Amino acid sequence: MQRTVLLSRGQWMVFGGITVTLGVVLPLLNVLLVPGHPLQVSDFTLNLYGKYLTLAVLALGVDLLWGYTGLLSLGQALFFSLGGYAMGMHLMLMIGKRGQYKSDLPDFMVFLGYPGLPAHWQPFYSFWFALAATLLVPAGVALLFGFFAFRSRIKGVYFSILTQALTYAAALLFFRNDFTFGGNNGLTDFKTVLGHELNDPGTRRTLYVLSVALLGGVFLLGRALTRSRFGQIQRAIRDSENRVLFSGYATAHYKLFIFALCAMITGLGGALYVCQVGIINPSEMMPDKSLEAIVWVAVGGRGTLVGPIVGALSVNALKSWATRAYPDLWLIVMGGLFILVVLFLPGGVVSVPGRVSAWWRRRQARRTAAGVAVAEKPVPAPGEKSAESASTP
Amino acid sequence: MKTDWILTVEGVNKTFDGFKAISDLNFYLKRGELRVVIGPNGAGKSTFFDLITGRTKPDSGKIEFGKDTDLIGLNEYQINRLGVGRKFQTPSVYTDHTVWENLQLSLKGPRGVFATLFQRITPAQRTRIDELLEVIRLQAKRDWRAGALAHGEKQWLEIGMLLAQDPELLLVDEPAAGMTDDETHRTGELLISLAGKHSIVVVEHDMTFVKQIARDGELTVLHQGSVLCEGRFDAVQANPKVREVYLGRGK
């Protein structure tokens, strides 16, 4: 085991290249070129990419739990939405008198006949309070739920089922009008953020660049985390929790930490998502949304950091295209895709190159050196986490 | 006369769904002693280890570690941090980690969440891991995925992980299972060499191995959840009760 570095020289170059392309080149192509130019990136496209990037943050949160710690949480959509709601509350208050009812109160409160702004809405006039809430509210819910779940050693599918119930219960609550978060319709019709008009292309470009930065930051954080001692324990918990427990590690604390951390990351992603999409409602926190995020991770490749990003971007791009081209068939395509990946490609898309080269090497070895014992490292077991073991020498 | 007991188990009972797995069990282990526990299937050997390591809570009775540390009510990891290490019957290693990492994770040291976030390996730890690799003879495979090791090698690795923890008390469940005769013999020698520095309880089936490591130490026979008899290997072997429930069938 040599000194751990965050990224090797080559990896830094690839990472920097991609980040610059996404974060600098695309926005420049949007600003500098006139609409209609073949290389121009339209405002719409940039906004769409920004949305995908925040969804990739959600996917990373899923993967740090599922791929690295073995916790398949169906509650990530809840944390994403909680972050989104916290930011949405601030944006809602920033509408001011520009709403339909020309009132200081948010439109839905006027419509539902609220006497005044509920006390828990008051602090959300402050942007920084809202930003803190996007981190702390999801973390608080995760800590509370995780404390009980991990304390009673709920794991595997039980954890999935209970997080599913948690998300479902929360969604039911948010659907209620008297829960003070806008009921069915949620929060929408935002106008400004920090004084900038939300439908101004400049604001949107900034939000897009922020999304690139957030995703890049979360990627590096994930990289640092998974390569640390903590990351080793994380994966050890995934593979043999009892061994870790009997080695003196309080596994529940580790799980609680990563669960809360992922909730915070996901919450931030949700906040940026809401800024760019302009609406948040309770259907975003249905268990289905969590499962959708899990599909991205599975398709991309769980247990790697690149996989979830690849999965989130590609599946969402496919979705955008398919829901327009074949609206009736999209769900069938997604369901089918998922079944095929689970059955035949557990390592996801990112494991394909490794699999192909392994197959090629085996073939070569058989051809050239039949009968000669080859003393080399064992080939990773097919399928499971082969990509991960390839990336950690 | 006050003996320096490392482990005191007194009047312990444990029932699962009406099945009495452990009944009025008394067991005392001297500091530095190597004790072999034998017994037929279902005698309660694994439950016995479960009770000591906190995996199961006894219905009644007393389990103490060292002078007066009560183990009942403590978690697995708390008991482990006190200095009780356990090796499972089926080798339990981190299959996706390298051999090196397996040992590194088991090294004695701070085990809190925040400590591990920024922990770096020290030169002293490197030396220690190298030593351990030599002991378990896996130097050549230090960068192998543990999942790719042979069954016997996994057993060795787990023993190595146990040593890395440097526990006062080692609970070893069937260490020789799946090993060749030669490996078994070496395991026996290793355990004997550890005795004195550590206190060790070994559960085993293989009578040759038992004879090798028991030497002139005491042997405990468990039967139906309580101690059938204790004594030297020859005495136990000659005991008619033991012959009836265990050895008699074995021969």
Next chain:
Amino acid sequence: MRRCLPLFLLLLAGVTGLTGANGVPPGRAALVAALLAEPDAQPAALRALVGVEDEAILPVLTAWKQGEVFLYTGADGVRIPFRLDTAPDDQGRFAALAVADGRRLLDAEGRPLSLEATALKPIDTDGAIRRAMRDVTELAALVAPDVATRVAAADRLGQGLKPEHRPLLEKRLQVESSPAVRRALHVALALFDLASGEPARQLAAAAVLEEKDSLAGATQLKTLIDQAASQPNTVDSAVVARAKSAVYSIETHYQVVNFVGTLFRGLSLGSVLLIMALGLAITFGLMGVINMSHGELMVVGAYATYLVQDLFILWFGKSGTAFSWYFVAALPAAFLGAAAMGLILERCVIRFLYRRPLESLLATWGVSLILQQLFRLTFGAANVQILSPDFLMGSVTIRDVTLAYNRIFVIGFAIAVVVALVLLLTRTSLGLTIRAVTQNRTMAACMGVRTDRVNMLTFAFGSGLAGLAGACLTQLGNVGPGLGQTHIVDNFMVVVSGGVGNLFGTVLAALGIGAFDQVLQPWLGAVMGKVVVLIAIILFLQWKPGGLFPSRSRNLD
């Protein structure tokens, strides 16, 4: 009958019995007389109808009030009140029907008379007439053929406390045979007595109200108690004491009734949960497969019921007894439909995923998406209409507790399913092999059990149970493509809190959660109730992480 005679003598038009001398029923003759009377005399004439038993009174009075009764003056100067037929003829005119006998009026030439609605001037009403009408209709309801109408009328009169109604109530009590109406009449009379101010009658009334467990009585008794408190000496102290004990007794009765009712609803809800969760308990508990598409298999059963219903409509039409039997035919269809779907699912997906719960969860979620979309494409996104068979509509009331037939059916059906399942698992060779495979797959395979086939059948069977649950659901709510999703979370909760793989635990958990849910709902509302149930389950698992009956394993993980 003898006591009724004086009343009859009051009638106009020389009525001597149930039918008039000229064959016109007494009510109609009096009606005609009232209609023909001068406006000033009409209220008095109408009041003469009070207590007369004739089904025609109510509809004619209603028509009169709505301005749909007219006068025809014949060539001979005789005035005849009439109404128009409901449907016009081909020239848009209506046939005129006499109020007296319902026969068609004839014009001067003896031809049937047809008139245009707009050209007619109805017989007028004014305030006094309408008040009189109301008196009559109220009382007419007391003799209506429908029991519920009579009960409602007795209740209304008892609360109206008009002295002139009392004799009518007493008279009706003489001839009334329906126990429900008799009870209402007794209560009404007791209410009159309670208002009489005479201590002896009030005491007796309180006793009657207590015996009959009358809610209206409790209200009146409380008024009396309040009155005694605010104006001392107006009410006898013995009466107050008696009233208090009566109120207590009545309220206790209704607490019990409400509790039993809640329990019953909880039991029926629990039964639905149970039928749904049993299938899941088999696939999850016995086979280690998390089937997220279990809800959709349920919907397959529901749509199978819908198809069978439509077939029956096609063959037998919507009305008639033959149609009602569609549900009996739908049950096996739902079972087989869902089982077939489960079989396909098992062969194509599940069999690669045994004992890999997380993977099976993910793959079957994909299946559930596909199935939902297929439902939407086949049956449309909207809910489909499913009619209840006659024998599942309505309810029976026992000691004030209302038991709906469909709920009774669901409970009975759940019991039958559980019994059948237990018999199947313990008494048949398939059950034996299922249990063997569950406990030790490898060993069973070594002993010559064709585990592959057993898996297939078990999974299909569990799916079939889901189909049955779907068929049951059609009788309790709407059926749409998303039906499965609304139930799947509850289902998993049942299986987890019951202890995985333990059928008895599943039964207890389903009934417990159903009852808990129903007890909470009146206080917290449907959504909060659900949320509290979920929280309660999470806390329950703190106490018993393995559910009610955890399965023990000696494995490391």
